[in-house]
Amino acid sequence: xTEVTQTPKHLVMGMxxxxxxxxxxxMGHRAMYWYKQKAKKPPELMFVxxxxxxxxxxxxxxxxxxxxxxxxxxxxxxxxxQPEDSALYLCASSQDEGRETQYFGPGTRxxxx
Amino acid sequence: xxxxxQSPQFLSIQEGENLTVYCNSSSVFSSLQWYRQEPGxxxxxLVTVVTGGEVKKLKRLxxxxxxxxxxxxxxxxxxxxxxxxxxLCAGDRSTASKLTFGTGTRLQVTL
Numbered sequence: 078x079t080e081v082t083q084t085p086k087h088l089v090m091g092m093x094x095x096x097x098x099x100x101x102x103x104m105g106h107r108a109m110y111w112y113k114q115k116a117k118k119p120p121e122l123m124f125v126x127x128x129x130x131x132x133x134x135x136x137x138x139x140x141x142x143x144x145x146x147x148x149x150x151x152x153x154x155x156x157x158x159q160p161e162d163s164a165l166y167l168c169a170s171s172q173d174e175g176r177e178t179q180y181f182g183p184g185t186r187x188x189x190x
Numbered sequence: 191x192x193x194x195x196q197s198p199q200f201l202s203i204q205e206g207e208n209l210t211v212y213c214n215s216s217s218v219f220s221s222l223q224w225y226r227q228e229p230g231x232x233x234x235x236l237v238t239v240v241t242g243g244e245v246k247k248l249k250r251l252x253x254x255x256x257x258x259x260x261x262x263x264x265x266x267x268x269x270x271x272x273x274x275x276x277x278l279c280a281g282d283r284s285t286a287s288k289l290t291f292g293t294g295t296r297l298q299v300t301l
Contacts, residue, residue: 117296119291120291165230167233182232183232
């Protein structure tokens with residue numbers, strides 16, 4: 078099983094809303110990632126968690142707040158987003174950080190109004 | 191500076207034609223993955239190559255990793271409409287802890 082699941086599939090939110098994106102994997106992977114992808118562009122790394130600890134923050138604005146409650150779950154809390162934050166948000170996991178094949182979830186399509 | 195350049199950026203072909211997508215870099219990669227992504231969906235892993243000169247086949251898709259592990263190619267034989275999508279190469283370098291994505295190649299296969 079190489080499945081990474083993400084919820085919700087689609088999300089529309091206003092600039093004053095607070096929402097959360099969820100990601101789950103049951104492959105026993107110890108590294109989990111959040112990416113942001115704009116249309117027709119490759120994914121851009123946002124955060125990396127390794128063994129449930131934040132390993133990399135790619136200078137992401139504080140209105141994005143990641144959380145890793147346990148080794149199978151990864152959340153991305155959203156607050157006071159801007160319209161330019163509208164994108165496809167992808168979660169991925171790998172056996173270990175960085176040097177392993179990453180498996181991606183289906184993504185959450187986010188629209189900020 | 192984009193470390194992984196893909197070419198072509200866009201390719202529109204008819205069903206049954208063959209094509210090759212290239213992924214080039216001046217950096218050496220420990221391994222390289224190829225993904226296919228459909229609009230609004232996450233990238234789906236096609237293959238991982240780790241050895242210089244390695245060739246892997248997946249049905250009508252043939253993947254090659256360059257001898258120096260700086261480049262890779264994806265060849266599709268007899269393309270079908272189901273092959274339509276964004277093809278991404280992604281490599282990991284021993285000096286970096288994150289994956290480097292290529293610029294992407296959008297393939298459209300028409301009947």
